[in-house]
Amino acid sequence: MGVESSKTVPEPTLRRLPLYHRYLLQLDKLGRENVSCTDIGLELKLDPTQIRKDFEAAGIEGRPRVGYVLTHLIDGIERFLGWKNVQETFLVGVGSMGAALLGYKKFERCGLNIVAVFDNDAAKVGQKIHHKEILPLDRLVALARQMGILIGIITVPAPAAQAVADLMIQGGIRAIWNFAPVQLRVPESTIVLNEDLYCSLAFLSQKLAGVLRTTPSQSAAIPRF
Amino acid sequence: MGVESSKTVPEPTLRRLPLYHRYLLQLDKLGRENVSCTDIGLELKLDPTQIRKDFEAAGIEGRPRVGYVLTHLIDGIERFLGWKNVQETFLVGVGSMGAALLGYKKFERCGLNIVAVFDNDAAKVGQKIHHKEILPLDRLVALARQMGILIGIITVPAPAAQAVADLMIQGGIRAIWNFAPVQLRVPESTIVLNEDLYCSLAFLSQKLAGVLRTTPSQSAAIPRF
């Protein structure tokens, strides 16, 4: 234990840990007690060594021959990802994307608790969504400071996103999860995570083009598995 | 020109191209005619050399001293990403996430046209959303085959996702954009792109923890820019 090493963890590792976590929860439900990297790798189609390295990066130890204790592993991932201490979060923009995120019940297990939602549409303000009252945008800064909010979620249309980000930063928010397809301008000390669906789409369509090139129009013979 | 080289393009490149595309459209609107990698790099905080390599991978050429012709560049990216020929797509699951995606008007410019939406909730079937009639799930396979659909979007709750994926594959769909937090089992020839918000969240929370460690509680002094 002792002081956490300040070495930064590779982003791919961070993105794989929740995948393991999900699978481990499944195993846990089935009553399994131990699990090896080989097992996990088979299920998630990943290299066992890579998985072992990921666990090592998260500071989780196993035992040769036995593998990892399931509860220990689940616990370790949650602790490492900071999912143990729930962060209170503001969400701005109650469109359909905002509503979708509010519906993700499991966010709370992952350390994210949306405690207030904002919109600047007068028609929406005052209404309730998922048991949360929609507040006017001009209350964001004061409330964020008062409550010490550190994470903000932006689900407004693109043209409004920068203004919202500015308010969040004024309110002391340090990490922004941005669903609007725009490049936000923020101070260096602020983290922005862009959830840019257009970028994902590019990936998908290009990959599809590649696959079709190698195994074209399969209208007759459909692959079975 | 000639036959496209079959060398696969790095995923990071594919994910950056839409970023360039978006910025270039902005410049185009302002009446700019040429642009250099230096300009783009400054705006998007990326290395100019990297941008040049990305353009090269997309088969786009510039001219020393001048830079790239804006329209040529925009056109080249769209062509390379396959955004020129629109793919007809099915979406399954008309919850709030499904509704959110249906609202992304700009998908069409990116080669994605959602031509039919499905749900197995009898209460939803027959209703309209974004001018599209919601069809019962059991019509998916036949329709997909009939229309030669290649891309499917899954926005159903996690427990229903695998069954939907199976139907899509039966219907001849080759690429699945999966918004349900589950690991889908598909044949090798099928592409799956997981839009896993829990994985993103892990990244965000860990990064936040890192930043707070180096520059802690800034409740008084808020960074300005």
Added chain:
DNA sequence: TAGATTGTTAATCGATTAACAATC
């Protein structure tokens, strides 16, 4: 011409994969 910018090759960096020793 001089200088900015592309094009291209080489160097660096980081992540993945392989190899193998340690261990229960």
Added chain:
DNA sequence: TAGATTGTTAATCGATTAACAATC
């Protein structure tokens, strides 16, 4: 003990960055 599995070091691979030549 033998064998599976972790732990750890080395090799490989791929992407980023740097260097520099070509060119308009």
